[in-house]
Amino acid sequence: MDALWGGAELDLDAYLARIGYDGDRTPTVGTLRGVQRAHVTSIAWENLDMVLARPVDLALPALQAKLVRGTRGGTCSEHTTLFAAALDALGFPLSGMQARVRLGATEVRPSTHNVLRVTADDRVWLCDVGFGSSPLEPVELADGAESAQGGWRYRLTREAPEWVLHTRRGDRWLAVHAFTESPRYPIDFLATNHFMATHPRSHFHGRVMAQRMGADRLRVLEGTRLTTHHPTADREDLELAPTGVVTALADVFGVVLADDDAKTVITRLGG
Numbered sequence: 001m002d003a004l005w006g007g008a009e010l011d012l013d014a015y016l017a018r019i020g021y022d023g024d025r026t027p028t029v030g031t032l033r034g035v036q037r038a039h040v041t042s043i044a045w046e047n048l049d050m051v052l053a054r055p056v057d058l059a060l061p062a063l064q065a066k067l068v069r070g071t072r073g074g075t076c077s078e079h080t081t082l083f084a085a086a087l088d089a090l091g092f093p094l095s096g097m098q099a100r101v102r103l104g105a106t107e108v109r110p111s112t113h114n115v116l117r118v119t120a121d122d123r124v125w126l127c128d129v130g131f132g133s134s135p136l137e138p139v140e141l142a143d144g145a146e147s148a149q150g151g152w153r154y155r156l157t158r159e160a161p162e163w164v165l166h167t168r169r170g171d172r173w174l175a176v177h178a179f180t181e182s183p184r185y186p187i188d189f190l191a192t193n194h195f196m197a198t199h200p201r202s203h204f205h206g207r208v209m210a211q212r213m214g215a216d217r218l219r220v221l222e223g224t225r226l227t228t229h230h231p232t233a234d235r236e237d238l239e240l241a242p243t244g245v246v247t248a249l250a251d252v253f254g255v256v257l258a259d260d261d262a263k264t265v266i267t268r269l270g271g
Contacts, residue, residue, distance in 0.1 A: 006081075046074065104174070
């Protein structure tokens, strides 16, 4: 194991039970696909500690208490740090990378999204578990590589020096984020995490947000609006009462808040 990514500190059995994975543990592509799919579909993306004015702690004991043994999800940095520890414990060679989110942006955005470069079966894979609408499975790091995952489709293209991940939305490809293979380390994830959690220009700072990916739908909560997205680009929107947000967090996203935290979230939403 690489001490850098903390695999030796992780309770691997508890983590795999949390995501509902009981398959093979040898470091093959099949295992990588299965573990990523289980992680993405089991642990929601959510930023509620930012709303609760609570530090987002990337130390592995804190991540295990919150995301593995607790009833919470986490942000990009939390998901990626935990997943890196799990892959390290399973024996996968890996390194960190950071991406600039695009999603139609015309300006250059900072490199705030964390992803992993993983080797399995003598091939290199992009593993992205912290985007909210993350791919269900790894995408091979090869120019023009396409991957159909449930109803979703992804493609990687090379725009030197960057790689660009695209997702299919209806009849068009949408650039999700762009990254280089320059290695990044847990300390880089920590710096990104601090910016996203505390900077007033952070898109996530102070806003109630959650996302959960599935094979045929993506659920997104922003404030009091719950949206269900489909691979066809169809969507349904539902406006919730502040108390309904807490219910949706539990029922749709699997995020169960302590009573005091639930009251704070309801108050922040105007309830």
